[in-house]
Amino acid sequence: MIPKDDPTVLFTPAGMNQFKNQFLGIGPLEFTKATTSQKCLRTGDIGNVGVTAYHHTFFEMLGNFSFGDYFKREAIHWAWEFLTSRTWLGLDPTRLTVTVYLDDDEAFGIWNNEIGLPADRISRCDESENFWPASSPSQGPDGVCGPCSEIYYLAPGATKPVEIWNLVFTQFNRVGNPPNNLEPLPKKNIDTGMGLERCASCLQGVLSNFEIDILRPMCVAAGDALRLKYSYDAPHGRACRRIADHVRACTFAIHEGAVPGPDKASYIVRLLLRRAAMEGYLLGQKSPFLHTLVPAIVEGMRFPYPEIAETVATVSSVIRAEEEQFLDVVDRGLPRFEKLAARAKSSGVISGADAFDLHQTYGFLIELTETLAGQNGLTVDRSAYEQARRRHEATSGSGAFADSVMSAGPIDSLKKQGGTRFLGYDSLTVESRVVGIISGAELVESFTAAGHEQPIGIALDRTPFYGESGGQVGDAGRLVSGDMEFSVVDTQKDGDLWIHVGHLLSGSLKTGLVVQAEVDGERRAGIRRAHSATHLLHHALHLTVGREATQRGSRVQHDELRFDFAHNQALTADELVQVEDRINESIAVGATVTTELLPIEEARKKGAMALFGEKYPDEVRVVSMGDFSIELCGGTHLSSTGQVGLCRIVSEEPVARGVRRITAVTGPKALQRCRDTDDLVARLQRQLKAPQATELPT
Incomplete structure (x- = not known):
């Protein structure tokens, strides 16, 4: 649910x-078609959650x-078969209607002539309704x-009727403003989306997603926590649905490592928890209660996602702490x-x-302000509030988002x-070819400005440099060719592409140039020591405080x-x-460190620890240290813990x-830290005239 790259x-989304x-x-295109079930989280319709029957x-x-691979005809035929055939969902075909884009005669013809759907059950809609992204031909x-x-x-x-499936025919590349701005793609694609909860409500014969077999028990649990009997039409029904939805979202988000905080994904988690807590507060619940719903959420979701059962205590604790903070916010903001x-x-x-000042200074959600205002016979100027919020976002940068997830830079x-x-597991020096130069956010064919201030990026066809990922920093070093020398100060990766970031010291660069790529070996050795020690620390924590001390993040650099x-x-x-003793005991035994590529299921059977929420390919890299530590890891490591x-x-x-x-x-x-400590103790002994360190006052 939390994308890593x-x-x-x-x-x-x-x-x-x-x-x-x-x-x-x-x-490279490893496959031409796929079918998925994807965990998603959206907040664009957050105000409708619990109000409508279908928003989450x-x-x-x-x-x-x-x-x-396949395109429009197959997508339409297969969708109809899946929905109506008794082999699959078996929905009544007379209850289905469709829409198509205004001038998509091809789709209309397939529905009408091949599927046999009458023309009066096919609606033509404009680009705001039946184009993806919405209104993109005219507005981008x-x-x-x-x-x-x-x-x-229906x-x-x-x-x-309710929309249950959207078939998107991605057949154009929009370039500039209309007219004639839709260029046909050389290969046409299919992208479809069907909400599982909405589909389940149709199959189970209920009129709201919140009444399906998985979600209704969560709403009932929310009512129980509030000491209220839940029913869909009860005055407090909307609040229970919103609470259940938000806690379900946060259970998965926290499980994957997004804890409540002030920005980015952490802010979304905080927002959802505080909105849910606010619903309870307005119903008279003045003490933490959301955390008690986590077991009910896990019970409903553990069959498809068994891993969430392993973090119930951690997730519950994080939610309770945020609830307590929210209640403190309310107490401080009420005056x-x-x-x-x-x-x-x-x-x-x-x-x-x-x-907005109440929100910014005291953390009061606007919905809480509006509700309390209503109880006092007042209203809130919501339009002016939104203007103040947008001004703040514009100046703070928190409102800046990419225009399109599909734009190509x-x-x-x-x-x-x-x-x-990547050849850096086995070698620190590789002969490579420059395949791209990025300067000033643009691709250039050559670069000659030696001594420049702003760093540039170099892409190579192969490299020994480790690109920052998995908590390990990128390698540094240099690229050389004749009189050309390029200092690599960092290495980043985007998917399968490595970018070597740095400065041209002498000579000139051009695409196609053959260079010697050399990693700073001393720095890499320090990174390897620190990364292997991180695995030893993880193991020591499990022995000392328990296996629930699961990794939530890391940063590994030079020692x-x-x-x-x-x-x-x-x-x-x-x-x-x-913990420190156990780490150093593992170092002292000089256990062998091995790496191997294994199918993901075989790695898990061996007991390899995986990061919660991380997605892994079918084949994974397993790092083992002796017989006590086995983890999935793509980083660089030592050959012995003794190193x-x-x-x-x-x-801490x-x-x-x-x-x-x-x-x-x-x-x-670490050795220098010991020496610094010894030096400090020696100076204290001299100042306090203590012959032995044991005679220093404590």
Whole structure:
């Protein structure tokens, strides 16, 4: 649900996101068609959650996709067969209607002439309704796009049909403004989406997604936590549905490592939890209760996602901590609200600026302000509030998002030429060829400005440089060819493409140039020590505080590491000593470190630890240390734990609710830390005239 290699979105919003490269024709095409069930999270319709029968934040998207394989005719025929055949869903075909794009005569003809759907059950709609992205021909963005055909089902007892499946025919590339701005793609693609919950409501004969067999028990659990009996039409029914939806979304998000916080994905989690807590607060629940719903959420979702059962305690703890913080926010903000309400008595309206200040300073959600205002016979100037919010986002940068997840920039153009072959597990020096130069956010054929200030990016056909990923920093080093020398200060990767970031020191660069790529060996050795020590630390934590101390993030660099893990309280001094001792015991035994490529299921059977929420390919790299540590890992490691030399813990601190961080040093930096400590003790002995360190006051 949390994409690891796509900075354009915070959460996966649709089934097609993982196939962006395939749709754009970037990199090797390993398959031409796919079928998926994708966990998604959207907040665009957050205000409708619990109000309408079908809106959610978290949902599961079913989809089938074609990348230059089958197209419109097959997609329509197969969709109809899947929906109506008794072999599959067996829906009554007389209850189905469809829409097509205004001038998509091909789709209309297939539905009418081949499927046999009467013309009066086929509607033609404009680009705002039946084009993806919506209105893209006239309004953009540039990139791949196409008409779509939506399938609607009128359930028995319903007054209006509901969309259950959208078939998108991505057959154009939009370039510039109309007219004549839709260029046919050389290979046409299919992208379909069907909400699992909405499909289930049709099959189960209920008129709301929240009444299906998985979601209704969650709504009932929300009612029980509020000491209210849930029913769909009850006055508190909407609140229970919103609470159940938001807690389900947050259970998955926190499980995958997104804890409540001030920005990006963490802010979305905080927003959802506080909205859910607000619903309870307005119904009289003045103490934490959301965390008690986690077991009910897990019970409903553990069959398709058994891994979420392993983090129930951690997720519950994180949610409870955020609830307590929210209630504290309300307590601190209420006096300010009461002053604003008193000031607004004459006009009857709380200004947008005051409402935004209440939100920005005290964390009051606008919905909470509006509800409390209503209880005092007041309204809130929501329009002015939104203006204040947009002004803040524009100045802070928090409102900036990519125009289109499908736009192709210099990186995408390079990826279309093929990826980079990584050889850095076995060699630190490789002969390579320059395949791309990025300067000023543009692809250039050559670069001669030696001594430039702004770094540029170099793409090679093959490389020994490790690209930053999995918490390990990118390699540094140099590229040389004759009188040309390029200093690599960082290495980044985007999918299968490695970008070597740095500065031209002398000579000139051009595409096609053959260079010697040389990794800084001393720096790489320090990174390897720190990365192997990170695995030893993970193992030591499991032995000391339990297996629920699961990894939540890491940063591995030259003889330095930080490791974030799930834990509800600070480690005691004794526990920190135990962890450090266990790490160094593992170092002292000099256990062999091995790596092997295994099928993912075989790796799991061997007990290999995987990061929660991480997606892995069918074949994975398994790093084993002796008989005590087995993890899935793509980083660079030592050949023996003894090569770490020494590991010293520097600090242990909180970084988020329910997440702790240990910082440590290895090798020469750990030794230097010991010497610094010895020097400090010696100076204290001299100043306090203590012959022995044991005689120093404690």
